[in-house]
Amino acid sequence: MGYISSLGAPFRLSLCAAAIGMLGTPAFAQKSPPEQLPEKSAASVFNEDFLNYGATQKSADLSLFAFGNRVLPGRYTVRVSLNERDVGKVEIQFDDKPGKSDAEPCLTRHMLDDWGVNVLAFPALTALSDDACVADLGAAIPDASFGYDGVKLLLTLSIPQAALKRSARGAVDPGKWDTGITAGMLDYQVNFSRYGGDTYRRSSDPFAQTRSLFDNNPFDRPPNDPRRDTLYAGLRAGFNHREWRFRHFSTYSRGTDGRARWQAVETYAQRDFPAINGRLLIGDGSTPGNFFDSLPFRGVQLASDEAMLPDSQQGYAPTIRGIAQxxxxxxxxQNGYVIYSTFVAPGAFVIDDLNANGSGSDLEVVVTEADGRESRYLQSFSAVxxxxxxxxxxxxxxxxxxxxASGQGRGYNSWGGLSQWPWTQSRQPLAEPAFLQGSLAHGLGGDYTLYGGLIVSGRYQSVLAGVGKNLRAFGAISADLTAARATVPMPLLVDKSYNGQSLRFLYSKAFEVGTNVRVAGYRYSTGGYRTFQEAADMQGLLPLERLNNRRSELRLELSQQLGDKWGSVFVSARQQSYWGARDKDRAVQFGWSGSYKQFRLGVNYNRGVYQDSRRSSQxxxxxxxxxxxxxxxxxxxxxQERNGRTSQQANVFGSALDDSRLSYSVTAGHDDGQGSTGAVSANYLSPVGRFDLGHSQGAGYRQTTVGMAGGLVVHAGGVTLSQTLGETIGLARLPKAPGVGFESMSGVATDWAGNxxxxxLNPYRINRVAVRTQDLGDTLDVKNAATEMIPTRGAVVLAAFETSVGYRLMLTLADRKGEPLPFGARIESDTGVEMGIVGSEGQAFVTGAGQSGRFIVRWGQRTVDQCTVTYSLPEAESPPPIREMTASCE
Known part of the structure; x- marks a missing residue:
């Protein structure tokens, strides 16, 4: 081996690594099954002379490796697999056992209980304290065993199914839920647009010139200035302290008419009660919409939270589809409040990330084109x-x-309902009566579910009773009957009472042939039936006013797979009629999507007919x-639209930069009404938010849009800017590690402070967060590059990663006489952390070294078999990835 000294450092490093790989390292040892463990008497015997062949370097005490890749005593962070199911990471103490060559894990009663073992069923476990080690797992739980793979840091447990607790698929132990840290947060979205062209000139107003003479606003434009600006801002502010969540949501909007409106959508405080799978809310909220219509309220609510249930027991969220030209x-x-606003590119769009308030109130969707045209429709939102x-x-x-909603008055619901005379437009706001609403559902044997509810108010009372049945191969169905009584005060007359009933059927089924009937429902109400909202709208009616209450309603959501070659179709339909009105509201959506070779094809159709004589189709x-x-x-x-207007667009779009952070689109088109049109748009996803830019132009109009959305979190470590937060978030902390990204999270990276x-994040579920290790650089290491979090709803959960900043060194070590240190000697830090092993010619590769410090080198069991290396690295503006130095060990 004498010729090695003449080779370069890279080759010496690879040879050193190979030698270390031959010998093995304690931290990555392989544990054999108990029945295959070698006995001490069967220890392997190494002939150490081959290490000295052709050289004079001494070797260290190799008895450490006499039993293969040993598991040494110590604490290791390992991943645990129970019956081939991942149950997370945990730090476990490994201890020596008499007669065993490898250290074995200390499995405590508390660990087994956390992993789903029914510890109360085994006397040997109940007699132990929570932190006591189980001496013999196979004796405590018959047929149980474990194995440890030190290379993968994987502890595998095999436990009989009868010894495990019963739990539904997807269930997460509530004891592992993390309520998070104390923190403040702000989530924002701002969209600004400027319109221009003849289409947006101010409408003629005989008083406009007179008003401008008395308007001292220096920013006022001439009455015929074609420019128009719109602005939308949505702000979600919050504060967390222990289990409590405090939130406020407001929106600001200014239209092309210059009128500004600020809406306080909701303000509330809430907290979880895991013992009853419930959540307490104090402030503004919405009642559930699975039985009665969802009602916005200000008060107190205690309700079960479906998200706390396992995945197999949850429902679905609404999806909005539409067409933009x-x-x-x-x-x-929803309920008169703007809850979502965004810009979409030309074509069919899908909004599947809606965080709607309530769980069963219809959504009003307004699509405003760049040239000012609007299309409106209702998105049915009904619980299964x-x-x-x-x-x-x-x-x-x-x-x-x-x-x-603030400023909401009569006629806000254009889908039917209140009919007004012109002279009654200016009047007092509608009533906001106090009420109590309760609902209860219970699962019975035989796949039956009974449910009911009531609403009690001063002038309104309603009671509901229903039953659901799982028909198994034929789907699921429910039917309920609601009886209501409403008392309406009449001016100068005796109060009038309305009594009626409403019968509802709901059906859902996913067929094996690929057909999925998500919601099929029918409701019929008698002439005297009033919902709570209708009864509230009737308060203070004038004698000539009337309210056309709902008579019948039919809903359908259907999707069908057409095989591997023909794609899939979906149909959504809704029809509603009113007492006292001849016309009906009808809305139909149809879509088909498929592919042929490299082409993806799609057809979308929308049609709407409404009681106010509006008709639309696309x-x-x-x-x-x-x-x-x-x-x-x-x-x-x-x-093509209903009036025969046809438009065509050709669009080129793509993404660029790392993680596809930049996306862009260029569109050219032709419209029968506007002539040639064009549009460009781009958005960039950065660590501090999303930035959007777009421009559209056609005959008679121009539109430029600018938007940004992001958030910030205030915590004990400072202020951290971010992308849009969402409801539940994590705070990753990597000390001294700026600019480090995370796997599968486009644009997310640590700031200057390493946050x-x-x-x-998904509440009440396991969320894995992994550091993108290629961003760590040459002087930074992270102990565990991945972690798991299980947050409660609305929590800010801390994910602390242990980092070490230091240099990578290629050392050449010698004793006082200048002789290389023994081959296989261990190099440790002052705190006892192993940092490397001495290879041939006294060379060793060390990571995590500081600018200066000392190492302890050990090559035997005696006190004299060790020495200390003191070092100091010279300052360098651009140090190489691996720095070489020679040191003497004293």
Whole structure:
């Protein structure tokens, strides 16, 4: 081996690594099954002379490796697999056992209980304290065993199914839920648009010139200035302290008419009660919509939270689909409040990340095109039939005042309802009566579920009773009957009472042939039936006014897979009629999507007929294809409206930069009404937010949009800017590690202080966060590059990563006489952390070294078999990834 000294450092490093790999390292030892463990008497015997062949370097005491890759005593962070199911990471103490060559894990009663073992069923476990080690797992739990893979740091447990607790698929132990840290947060979204062209000139107003003479606003524009600006801002502020969540949501909007409006959508405090799978809310909220219509309220609510249940016991969230012909703004309202606003590119769009308030109130969707045209439709949002497992409960209790959107008056619901005379437009606000609402559902045997509810108010009382049944191969169905009594005060007359009933059927089924009937429902109400909202709208009616209450309603959501070659279709339909009105509201959506070779094809159709005589219909055909391997794609779309107006668009879009942080789109088109049109848009996802930019232009109009969305978190370590937060978030902390990204999280990276916000975590579920190790650089190491978090709803959970900043060194070590240190000697830090092993010619590779310090080198069991290396690295502006130095060990 004497010739090695003439070779370069890279080759010496690889040879050193190979020698270390031959010998093995204690931290990555392999544990054999108990029955295959070698006995001490069968220890392997190494002939150490081969290490000295052709050289004079001494070797260290190799008895450490006499039994293969040994597991040494100590604490290791390992991943635990129970019956081939991952149950997370845990730090475990490994201790020596008599007669065993490897240290074995100390499995405590508390650990086994956390992993789902029914410890109360075994006397040997119940007699132990929570932190006591189980001496013999196989004796305590018959047929149980374990194994440890030190290379993968994986501890595998095999436990008989009969020894485990019963739990539903996807269940997470509530004891592992993390309520998070004390923190403040702000989530914001701002969209600004400027419109221009003849289309947006001010309408003629005989008083406009007179008003401008008395307007001292220096920013006022001439009456015929074609420019128009709109602005939307949504702010969600919050504060967390222990289990409590305090939130406030406000929106600001200013339209092309210059009128500004600020809405305080909701302010509330809430906390979880895991023992009853419930959540307490104080302030503004919405009642559940699975039985009665969802009602916005201000008061107190205690209700079960479905998200606390296992995945197998949860329902679904609404999805909004539509068609945009230009760079359009999509606005979503629920109960009169704007809850979502965004810009979409031309073509068919899907909004599947909506965080709607309540769980069953219809959504009003407004698509505003770049040239000012609007299309409106209702998105049906109804809960699936309420079926519970046997013995399960679902409940809700609300006490408060009916809450309307600020400025909401009569006629806000354009889908039917109140009919008004012109001279009654200016009047007092609608009533906001106090009420109590409760609902309860219980799962019975035989796949039945009983449910009921009531609403009690001063002038309104309603009671509901229903039953659901799982028909298994035929789907699930529920039916309920509601009886209501409403008393309406009449001016100068005796109060008038209305009594009626409403019968509802709901059905849901996923067929094996690929058909999925998500919600099929029918409701019929008698002429005297009034919902709570209708009764509130009738308060203070004038003699000539009337309210056309609902008569019948039919809903359907259907999707069908057409095999591997023909794609899939979906249909959504809704029809509603009113007492005292001849016309009906009808809305139908149809879509097909499929592929042929590299082409993706789609057809979307919307049609709406409403009681106020509005009619609309659109049909769009799209074809999409990739443009080579560059990530670019092209799309062609043609749209025809009810009036025969046809528009065509050709669109090229793609993404760039790391993690596809930058996305862009270029569109050219032709419209029968506007002539040639064009649009460009781009958005960039950065660690501090998302930035959007777009421009559209056609005959008679111009539109430029600018938007940004992001958030910030205030915590004990300072202020951290981030992308949009979402409801539940994590705070990753990597000390002295700026600019480090995370796997599968585009644009997320640590700031100058090493903090990063991980947005949109799933509450009550295991969320894995992994550091992108290629961003760590040459002087930074992280002990555990991945961690798991199980947050409660609305929590800010801390994910602390242990980092070490230091240099990578290639050392050449010698004793006082200048002789190389023994081969295989261990190098430790002052704190006893192993940092490397001496290889041939006294060379050793060490990581995590500081600018200066000392190492302890050990090559035997005696006190004299060790020495100390003191070192100091010279300052360098651009140090190499691996620094070489020679040191003497004293």
């Amino acid at each position: 230009t760079n359009a703004r999509v606005t979503v309202r 039939p309420t079926l519970l497992r046997e013995g399960a409960w679902r409940y809700s209790a609300t006490v408060g005042k009916y809450r309307r 049909i769009m055909f799209t074809v999409n294809m990739p443009l080579g391997a560059s990530g670019l794609s092209a799309q062609y779309a043609v749209t 990063a916000v991980i947005p949109n």
